Amino acid sequence: MGRILVVDDERSMREFLAICLKRGGHEVTVADSGDQAISVLGTQAFDIVITDLRMPGETDGIGVLEAVKQLGLDTEVVVVTAFATTETALSAMKKGAYDYLTKPFKVDVINTVIDRALEKRSLVEANVALREQVAGRYRMASIIGKSPRMQRIFDLIAKIQSAKTSVLITGESGTGKELVARALHTEGTRSEAEFVAVNCGAIPDNLMESELFGHVKGSFTGAMSDKVGLIRRADKGTLFLDEIGELSLGLQVKLLRVLQERTVRPVGGETEVEVDVRVVAATNRELEEEVARGAFRSDLYYRLNVIELRLPPLRQRQTDIALLAEHFLTRHKAGLPREIRGFSPEARKHLEQYDYPGNVRELENMIERAVTLADGPLIEVADLPERKTTTPPLGVAAATVFPEEGIDLDRMIADFERGIVEQAMERAGGVRKRAAGLLGISFRSLRYRLAKLGLDSHDPATDETSDK
Numbered sequence: 192m193g194r195i196l197v198v199d200d201e202r203s204m205r206e207f208l209a210i211c212l213k214r215g216g217h218e219v220t221v222a223d224s225g226d227q228a229i230s231v232l233g234t235q236a237f238d239i240v241i242t243d244l245r246m247p248g249e250t251d252g253i254g255v256l257e258a259v260k261q262l263g264l265d266t267e268v269v270v271v272t273a274f275a276t277t278e279t280a281l282s283a284m285k286k287g288a289y290d291y292l293t294k295p296f297k298v299d300v301i302n303t304v305i306d307r308a309l310e311k312r313s314l315v316e317a318n319v320a321l322r323e324q325v326a327g328r329y330r331m332a333s334i335i336g337k338s339p340r341m342q343r344i345f346d347l348i349a350k351i352q353s354a355k356t357s358v359l360i361t362g363e364s365g366t367g368k369e370l371v372a373r374a375l376h377t378e379g380t381r382s383e384a385e386f387v388a389v390n391c392g393a394i395p396d397n398l399m400e401s402e403l404f405g406h407v408k409g410s411f412t413g414a415m416s417d418k419v420g421l422i423r424r425a426d427k428g429t430l431f432l433d434e435i436g437e438l439s440l441g442l443q444v445k446l447l448r449v450l451q452e453r454t455v456r457p458v459g460g461e462t463e464v465e466v467d468v469r470v471v472a473a474t475n476r477e478l479e480e481e482v483a484r485g486a487f488r489s490d491l492y493y494r495l496n497v498i499e500l501r502l503p504p505l506r507q508r509q510t511d512i513a514l515l516a517e518h519f520l521t522r523h524k525a526g527l528p529r530e531i532r533g534f535s536p537e538a539r540k541h542l543e544q545y546d547y548p549g550n551v552r553e554l555e556n557m558i559e560r561a562v563t564l565a566d567g568p569l570i571e572v573a574d575l576p577e578r579k580t581t582t583p584p585l586g587v588a589a590a591t592v593f594p595e596e597g598i599d600l601d602r603m604i605a606d607f608e609r610g611i612v613e614q615a616m617e618r619a620g621g622v623r624k625r626a627a628g629l630l631g632i633s634f635r636s637l638r639y640r641l642a643k644l645g646l647d648s649h650d651p652a653t654d655e656t657s658d659k
């Protein structure tokens with residue numbers, strides 16, 4: 192039940208309201224003028240203020256409303272007006288009043304308005320509570336999650352953060368693999384040294400070896416000076432091998448040696464240099480399948496996969512959605528002139544019922560967009576992307592009646608493929624890595640298809656950075 196301040200210069204009205212509200216179980220305080228209301232508001236907290244609009248003296252109802260806003264209170268204001276002054280009531284609504292009541296009114300009308308206002312208040316409070324949870328035990332480094340599966344991941348991270356064993360992080364695109372890799376580093380005993388991230392899919396194979404292992408001056412054209420290489424840069428720290436599934440077989444052998452011998456031999460070098468790195472690898476492929484089809488070395492797989500951290504897709508941890516949404520809201524509303532307090536119940540439901548093929552990254556993009564679109568204190572369904580049905584256009588092709596004269600199967604498949612790939616690219620905002628995730632194929636495979644279908648208008652130099 193709520194704490195309510197009733198403001199009216201007319202005694203009979205004050206008493207009538209006070210009686211009704213007390214009967215409804217609320218705690219009521221009365222003020223007989225706008226000025227008195229303001230002084231009470233300065234010392235006591237209220238959930239709702241019900242104020243008459245027209246009152247004699249310095250401060251009328253609008254004045255009370257403005258004072259509430261000026262004091263920065265989140266108290267809801269309901270204004271009471273005579274029928275003749277409805278227009279003033281509307282202007283009060285524009286100024287942020289919650290609702291208005293037109294005199295004379297029935298008891299149940301008051302009750303409905305008050306109940307709704309209180310419900311809104313408790314919603315806002317729920318949002319605040321969520322925000323507090325974000326800061327507490329539902330957070331590890333910058334990873335947020337309250338679902339049992341994420342809590343288990345937190346436990347596992349805590350257990351292995353200071354060990355030296357290799358870790359393989361798997362999970363669909365956007366599930367937070369890099370975030371977890373960074374947490375393993377910052378939370379563990381290696382945090383003083385560097386966390387070196389290498390995207391195995393982004394560096395061309397011929398450059399990769401010297402990037403990773405370094406080189407000696409003059410070992411090949413262009414090797415103007417000695418280069419330490421990323422592995423040695425991660426000495427005493429963590430080497431994060433992202434998209435490990437993209438590493439060529441040749442480099443897999445060389446990497447395996449590093450893991451076994453704990454030494455690095457730079458390109459063109461004579462001697463092995465000792466290194467102390469912890470390797471954390473990540474992939475959104477099923478490495479086991481890659482091993483089975485000979486694209487990934489099994490010995491390296493077992494070396495990397497000493498501990499596997501499998502990040503569940505967001506659709507399998509629905510309880511994290513509201514919390515993550517809140518987290519991203521706080522992040523993206525920073526610096527905005529408008530105050531956005533949270534999500535309407537419908538918007539929250541909308542968010543929770545979506546299946547997020549792009550996982551947490553997709554949710555974050557949705558919230559960022561909603562924050563820019565929202566013009567009220569709450570994010571509404573209209574601020575979220577329309578939910579597309581997940582039935583692929585496959586239905587159309589399947590329904591086609593097989594024509595008498597036969598078909599050109601290759602062309603039909605190519606057309607279909609082009610349509611799907613184009614849609615995925617559009618959905619991914621042109622970021623190929625994300626599109627690959629949406630299509631459930633590897634980055635490399637997407638690159639190949641784009642080239643094949645003549646859709647590759649991308650400047651490779653600017654590609655992956657836009658994904659971060």
Ligand SMILES: Nc1ncnc2c1ncn2[C@@H]1O[C@H](COP(=O)(O)OP(=O)(O)OP(=O)(O)O)[C@@H](O)[C@H]1O
Binds near residue numbers: 370552
């Ligand atoms: N549990 C989480 N809490 C907070 N933010 C998260 C969480 N999971 C992911 N994110 C955010 O979502 C985005 C994607 O996460 P990240 O880059 O770690 O995913 P990924 O699994 O490496 O994806 P990809 O396979 O596409 O590289 C990042 O902005 C990250 O901060």
Ligand SMILES: [Mg+2]
Binds near residue numbers: 368369433
């Ligand atoms: Mg990643």
